[in-house]
Amino acid sequence: MERTGSQSKSEHPGQEDIAPRDSVFLELSGVSKSFGGIHAVKEVSLKIRKGEIVGLIGPNGAGKTTLFNLITGFLRLDSGRVLFTGKDISHLYPHEISRVGIARTFQFPKIFNNMSIIDNVLAGALKNSKDVVHCRKTAETLLETVKLVRYANDPPSALTIANRKQLEICRALATSPQILLLDEAISGLTPKETSEMTDLIMKISAQGITLFIIEHVMKFIMNISQRVVVLHHGQKIADGSPQIISENDDVVEAYLGKKK
Amino acid sequence: MAKRNYFSLGLPLFALLTLMGILPILSSHHFYLHMLTLVYIFAFFSQAWNLISGFGKQFSLGHVAFFGLGAYVTGILYADYGISPWVGLLLGGVLGALLSLVIGIATFRLRAFFFTLSTIACAEALRVLITYWRLASTGLGTTIPSKPGLWNLSFETEIGYTYFAYFLLVIIVFVTARMIHTRIGFYLLATGGDEEAAMSLGINTFRIKLLVFGISGFFTAVGGGFYCMYTRYVEPSIAFNIDFSVQFAVFTIVGGIGTIAGPIIGSALLVPLSTFFRSWIGGLFTPIGYFTYGILLIVIIMFMPGGLMKGIASLSKSLRGRA
Amino acid sequence: METIFQLITTGFLTGIVYALMALGLSIIFGLMGLINFAHGDFVMLAMYGGFFFCHFSGLDPYFGLLVVVPLFFVLGAGIYRGLFRHLLDAPEESQIIATFGLSFVLQYGAMLFFSTEYRSVVTKYADQILSLGFLTVDFPHIFSTLIAGILLALIFVFLYFTNTGRAIRAVSEQRRGASLIGIHVQKIYTIAIGLGLSCVAFSGTALITFESVHPTIGTHFNLLCWVIVVLGGVGSLWGTVIGAIIIAEMEMIIGFFFAPVLTTFAYFVIFLAILMIRPAGLFGYVERRA
Numbered sequence: 025m026e027r028t029g030s031q032s033k034s035e036h037p038g039q040e041d042i043a044p045r046d047s048v049f050l051e052l053s054g055v056s057k058s059f060g061g062i063h064a065v066k067e068v069s070l071k072i073r074k075g076e077i078v079g080l081i082g083p084n085g086a087g088k089t090t091l092f093n094l095i096t097g098f099l100r101l102d103s104g105r106v107l108f109t110g111k112d113i114s115h116l117y118p119h120e121i122s123r124v125g126i127a128r129t130f131q132f133p134k135i136f137n138n139m140s141i142i143d144n145v146l147a148g149a150l151k152n153s154k155d156v157v158h159c160r161k162t163a164e165t166l167l168e169t170v171k172l173v174r175y176a177n178d179p180p181s182a183l184t185i186a187n188r189k190q191l192e193i194c195r196a197l198a199t200s201p202q203i204l205l206l207d208e209a210i211s212g213l214t215p216k217e218t219s220e221m222t223d224l225i226m227k228i229s230a231q232g233i234t235l236f237i238i239e240h241v242m243k244f245i246m247n248i249s250q251r252v253v254v255l256h257h258g259q260k261i262a263d264g265s266p267q268i269i270s271e272n273d274d275v276v277e278a279y280l281g282k283k284k
Numbered sequence: 285m286a287k288r289n290y291f292s293l294g295l296p297l298f299a300l301l302t303l304m305g306i307l308p309i310l311s312s313h314h315f316y317l318h319m320l321t322l323v324y325i326f327a328f329f330s331q332a333w334n335l336i337s338g339f340g341k342q343f344s345l346g347h348v349a350f351f352g353l354g355a356y357v358t359g360i361l362y363a364d365y366g367i368s369p370w371v372g373l374l375l376g377g378v379l380g381a382l383l384s385l386v387i388g389i390a391t392f393r394l395r396a397f398f399f400t401l402s403t404i405a406c407a408e409a410l411r412v413l414i415t416y417w418r419l420a421s422t423g424l425g426t427t428i429p430s431k432p433g434l435w436n437l438s439f440e441t442e443i444g445y446t447y448f449a450y451f452l453l454v455i456i457v458f459v460t461a462r463m464i465h466t467r468i469g470f471y472l473l474a475t476g477g478d479e480e481a482a483m484s485l486g487i488n489t490f491r492i493k494l495l496v497f498g499i500s501g502f503f504t505a506v507g508g509g510f511y512c513m514y515t516r517y518v519e520p521s522i523a524f525n526i527d528f529s530v531q532f533a534v535f536t537i538v539g540g541i542g543t544i545a546g547p548i549i550g551s552a553l554l555v556p557l558s559t560f561f562r563s564w565i566g567g568l569f570t571p572i573g574y575f576t577y578g579i580l581l582i583v584i585i586m587f588m589p590g591g592l593m594k595g596i597a598s599l600s601k602s603l604r605g606r607a
Numbered sequence: 608m609e610t611i612f613q614l615i616t617t618g619f620l621t622g623i624v625y626a627l628m629a630l631g632l633s634i635i636f637g638l639m640g641l642i643n644f645a646h647g648d649f650v651m652l653a654m655y656g657g658f659f660f661c662h663f664s665g666l667d668p669y670f671g672l673l674v675v676v677p678l679f680f681v682l683g684a685g686i687y688r689g690l691f692r693h694l695l696d697a698p699e700e701s702q703i704i705a706t707f708g709l710s711f712v713l714q715y716g717a718m719l720f721f722s723t724e725y726r727s728v729v730t731k732y733a734d735q736i737l738s739l740g741f742l743t744v745d746f747p748h749i750f751s752t753l754i755a756g757i758l759l760a761l762i763f764v765f766l767y768f769t770n771t772g773r774a775i776r777a778v779s780e781q782r783r784g785a786s787l788i789g790i791h792v793q794k795i796y797t798i799a800i801g802l803g804l805s806c807v808a809f810s811g812t813a814l815i816t817f818e819s820v821h822p823t824i825g826t827h828f829n830l831l832c833w834v835i836v837v838l839g840g841v842g843s844l845w846g847t848v849i850g851a852i853i854i855a856e857m858e859m860i861i862g863f864f865f866a867p868v869l870t871t872f873a874y875f876v877i878f879l880a881i882l883m884i885r886p887a888g889l890f891g892y893v894e895r896r897a
Contacts (some may be wrong), residue, residue: 097485134478136482138542148485151486195485328669582709
């Protein structure tokens with residue numbers, strides 16, 4: 025799988041990211057979160073550079089979605105900081121995070137079932153414009169890219185899981201984000217649907233949107249990411265290119281028996 | 285769906301409203317007009333409830349609090365101080381909006397269930413407070429004097445009240461329709477659809493809920509003021525009776541919650557029905573009636589959450605003004 | 608000063624009964640996440656159960672528990688299968704509306720069957736009192752507190768010291784996004800409902816010995832229980848108990864110094880205050896962006 029214009033400098037074996045400061049886009053610094061004594065996320069630090077595709081993997085319960093929730097304001101940090109283009113966004117509400125330019129999808133797609141398919145996407149487009157007519161056009165364009173536009177006025181109830189994920193992505197894209205966080209990009213998808221999703225993700229990346237993707241299907245992540253971060257028991261245990269990661273003993277051990 | 289005809293109403297809804305505007309003229313029989321007035325005003329109340337509970341999915345089960353508040357403000361100001369009910373209506377509405385702000389600020393950052401609980405508690409609290417106050421001062425029931433005149437919101441003929449109720453209904457339907465077709469409407473629906481997802485799109489759900497709940501509280505209080513002037517009697521056990529809260533909900537849910545026409549259809553169906561029930565069995569409060577409401581609520585929520593509108597919807601989408 | 612102590616004492620005694628009443632709600636809500644707006648009406652039914660048993664048999668209502676408790680289990684099973692089971696997966700809104708409807712069905716059904724008069728039970732020991740210095744406590748309160756207290760203790764022992772009990776608590780505390788490994792969910796739910804209904808049956812029986820029942824009293828109890836659960840903290844059983852005692856004391860004090868009627872108003876104010884300042888209540892845990 026070809027990757028366009030990788031700016032990753034982390035090809036060196038065992039090296040952490042050594043990017044020059046000014047291209048750092050999203051930065052986590054010592055982020056921690058506990059629930060009643062259990063460390064869900066512990067002292068996680070990482071940097072994501074503009075335009076990168078970064079994968080986030082780890083066994084179930086490793087803290088991946090929790091990390092996303094911390095970044096996007098759905099959970100409060102116990103300690104640490106989250107910086108976006110240098111600005112501290114650690115204490116912002118989720119809607120403020122969105123306005124800063126960070127969009128996300130959810131582990132189980134959260135579709136607005138009380139609105140038509142196109143209105144779902146429209147709702148996202150309204151972030152940048154009050155004009156409903158204009159936003160509808162934006163929504164149509166987005167739905168075209170995933171071939172859902174002919175169902176535009178239908179309720180989302182009959183959508184397949186793949187379509188739901190696509191709809192959620194369109195909706196997130198409608199907000200014109202600079203970075204998109206995808207949670208469980210392909211779980212539940214057939215191989216064909218996975219391949220379509222991969223194409224979609226590459227298209228998104230080609231438009232300059234930075235991607236941070238959670239998935240626990242190793243093959244997919246290794247294929248698509250320029251860099252991979254590995255979480256285990258809430259801690260970062262590895263961070264580097266897919267090649268490095270797949271040869272990392274700690275990672276293999278964490279995933280014992282979990283390889284797909 | 286974003287076409288702006290008839291002020292965003294859509295033809296069927298506009299036709300329905302026009303029809304309802306003509307109905308009062310057809311007969312001057314007292315009972316007929318009384319029925320119409322009740323249908324219109326309950327459609328109005330249900331629509332106000334529908335705004336926050338249907339579209340926004342924040343269920344208020346204490347909406348009678350606003351009703352009673354408006355009824356008392358208007359009633360007491362007029363009966364005890366001779367202040368025009370128009371002022372009372374407006375003041376009641378403003379107080380209603382303020383009350384909704386208080387509840388909203390306390391609960392809208394939490395699970396929707398806390399909001400519901402607060403509304404129930406609020407209605408009970410107000411009932412108790414007003415009972416205590418009136419019991420200590422002038423006695424529980426207050427009769428509103430009838431001095432006909434537009435300024436006194438008292439009409440010599442029944443039809444005046446019917447058209448006033450119709451007037452209120454038209455206002456709220458237009459407000460709802462306008463809202464639904466603009467950004468606020470989409471944001472409200474998104475908030476009701478999935479609040480976290482809405483937040484992730486940059487929607488300040490807290491503010492949206494406050495705004496819509498405020499509008500709902502305002503209108504409900506205004507309607508309460510009118511109701512008090514219409515029935516010319518206000519008493520805590522009536523003005524803050526949980527039965528009103530239930531009726532607003534039942535009419536909306538039966539007609540089709542989260543649709544513009546739903547509350548209208550529900551009221552048009554159930555108000556006459558329950559009145560005939562009442563006159564058949566007798567008495568002001570009919571246990572069987574409310575028993576049936578309870579059953580209705582359970583059955584409909586479980587088996588036909590979309591209400592009657594779901595059935596009609598497949599026939600004509602634009603009746604709702606929103607696909 | 609003595610009056611204050613008297614009020615506090617009576618409040619504490621009543622509070623224990625309230626605690627049992629609210630605990631039923633706390634267990635079911637905390638464990639299954641089921642929002643039940645008809646809880647108070649079940650208590651009302653239990654009170655009627657106690658009343659009618661006494662009325663027809665002439666025996667003390669506590670003996671009636673032998674009849675009432677099984678009846679409640681049957682009732683509970685019926686309502687669970689018929690209604691609650693469907694509601695478990697339904698969105699919160701549906702649970703709220705459906706149980707609200709259930710509340711109405713129960714209240715007005717009671718009105719149809721039992722008439723709207725206030726009914727109360729006069730036990731053989733109703734006018735006997737116990738004097739401890741300047742404090743007087745009447746026997747009905749003593750018995751009700753004893754019985755409620757014993758049951759509370761039993762429940763706590765069960766929940767904290769038996770394996771099944773611990774499993775129930777684990778499921779309850781980790782209900783949000785936890786995995787149910789190796790725990791038979793259906794069995795847990797059934798036991799929880801059984802526990803909850805026992806609490807209702809016992810507390811209703813206890814209440815009828817010193818309070819009268821009326822079909823619409825459920826609304827008051829509903830509010831009371833929910834305020835207690837929120838004050839104590841959702842998910843915390845100890846919180847429910849402490850919350851109940853606090854609320855009962857409050858009832859006594861406000862009722863004495865102001866007017867009994869105003870306690871409901873106080874509930875509302877307290878409720879809003881809790882939600883604004885500390886939504887988790889005294890001992891609970893609520894995760895929400897604040």
